[in-house]
Amino acid sequence: MTRIHSVIPPYILRRIIESGSEPQQRCARQTLTHVQTLMAHMPGKPAAPHVSKAGQLERDIYDAKQTQELPGTQVRYEGQPSNGDVAVDEAYDYLGITHDFFWKEYQRDSLDNKGLIYFEQSGALNESLSDVFGSLVKQYHLKQTADQADWLIGEGLLAKGINGKGLRSMSEPGTAYDDPLLGKDPQPAHMKDFIKTREDNGGVHLNSGIPNRAFYLAATAIGGYAWEKAGYAWYDTVCDRNLPQDADFDAFAKLTIAHGEKRSGSDVGAAIRQAWEQVGVL
Numbered sequence: 001m002t003r004i005h006s007v008i009p010p011y012i013l014r015r016i017i018e019s020g021s022e023p024q025q026r027c028a029r030q031t032l033t034h035v036q037t038l039m040a041h042m043p044g045k046p047a048a049p050h051v052s053k054a055g056q057l058e059r060d061i062y063d064a065k066q067t068q069e070l071p072g073t074q075v076r077y078e079g080q081p082s083n084g085d086v087a088v089d090e091a092y093d094y095l096g097i098t099h100d101f102f103w104k105e106y107q108r109d110s111l112d113n114k115g116l117i118y119f120e121q122s123g124a125l126n127e128s129l130s131d132v133f134g135s136l137v138k139q140y141h142l143k144q145t146a147d148q149a150d151w152l153i154g155e156g157l158l159a160k161g162i163n164g165k166g167l168r169s170m171s172e173p174g175t176a177y178d179d180p181l182l183g184k185d186p187q188p189a190h191m192k193d194f195i196k197t198r199e200d201n202g203g204v205h206l207n208s209g210i211p212n213r214a215f216y217l218a219a220t221a222i223g224g225y226a227w228e229k230a231g232y233a234w235y236d237t238v239c240d241r242n243l244p245q246d247a248d249f250d251a252f253a254k255l256t257i258a259h260g261e262k263r264s265g266s267d268v269g270a271a272i273r274q275a276w277e278q279v280g281v282l
Contacts, residue, residue: 009205015183059095101140120202121248127208132215136227146219146226170216173209189213191280217275233260249281
């Protein structure tokens with residue numbers, strides 16, 4: 001099933017609607033309405049994609065030209081030189097970087113289709129996994145160790161004049177921004193602050209801060225490159241058929257410990273366990 005996601009979490013859009021200027025409110029309201037409409041829409045089964053040889057990069061970039069007519073116009077394909085459009089080149093280049101990471105480190109083209117239900121804790125895990133592997137792609141590209149990484153999601157995305165570092169902080173959830181327009185980053189970092197809400201599919205963008213911090217704590221405790229040991233423990237967990245689609249934090253945590261120990265030894269398993277204990281999951 002295809003699912004629609006938006007980069008800006010709904011709670012940020014709602015805050016702008018409450019506190020922004022009239023133009024800001026109008027834009028945020030329009031965006032939120034659009035996102036909610038898309039999320040409520042159940043798209044049909046997509047056409048079968050062209051299947052290339054395993055590990056072979058084949059990028060096709062399209063431009064919908066500010067319409068909803070998909071896929072739009074093809075603007076760059078695999079091997080074609082840059083056309084001078086910065087957004088097109090960024091999409092092309094970073095697709096390549098992402099593919100290289102997954103193929104060289106995990107011998108696969110992508111990480112998807114686990115089917116974690118997008119609601120409450122399983123939905124927060126869904127969001128957290130996007131942050132975890134997105135951060136690993138960035139660290140891999142920059143050749144950063146866990147201690148060198150900034151662990152920010154959406155760094156540089158906030159407008160000039162906004163008091164903040166990004167959309168989310170994996171190392172310190174709840175500290176990414178604190179601004180009159182956006183409010184204070186509401187993500188919890190510990191289970192004692194877990195947010196129960198009916199909005200945002202049960203707080204999937206909010207409570208993802210808890211497993212995000214657990215991964216950060218595990219990766220920095222283990223040391224070195226985060227994608228090697230901590231990353232593999234999370235990767236093996238996602239691939240584990242025993243991970244239910246409605247997994248909660250506790251179930252996910254126990255599998256990461258087991259896989260970390262199985263692949264990398266008891267010290268890694270212990271570091272992962274301690275990380276989950278530090279965020280109150282175990």
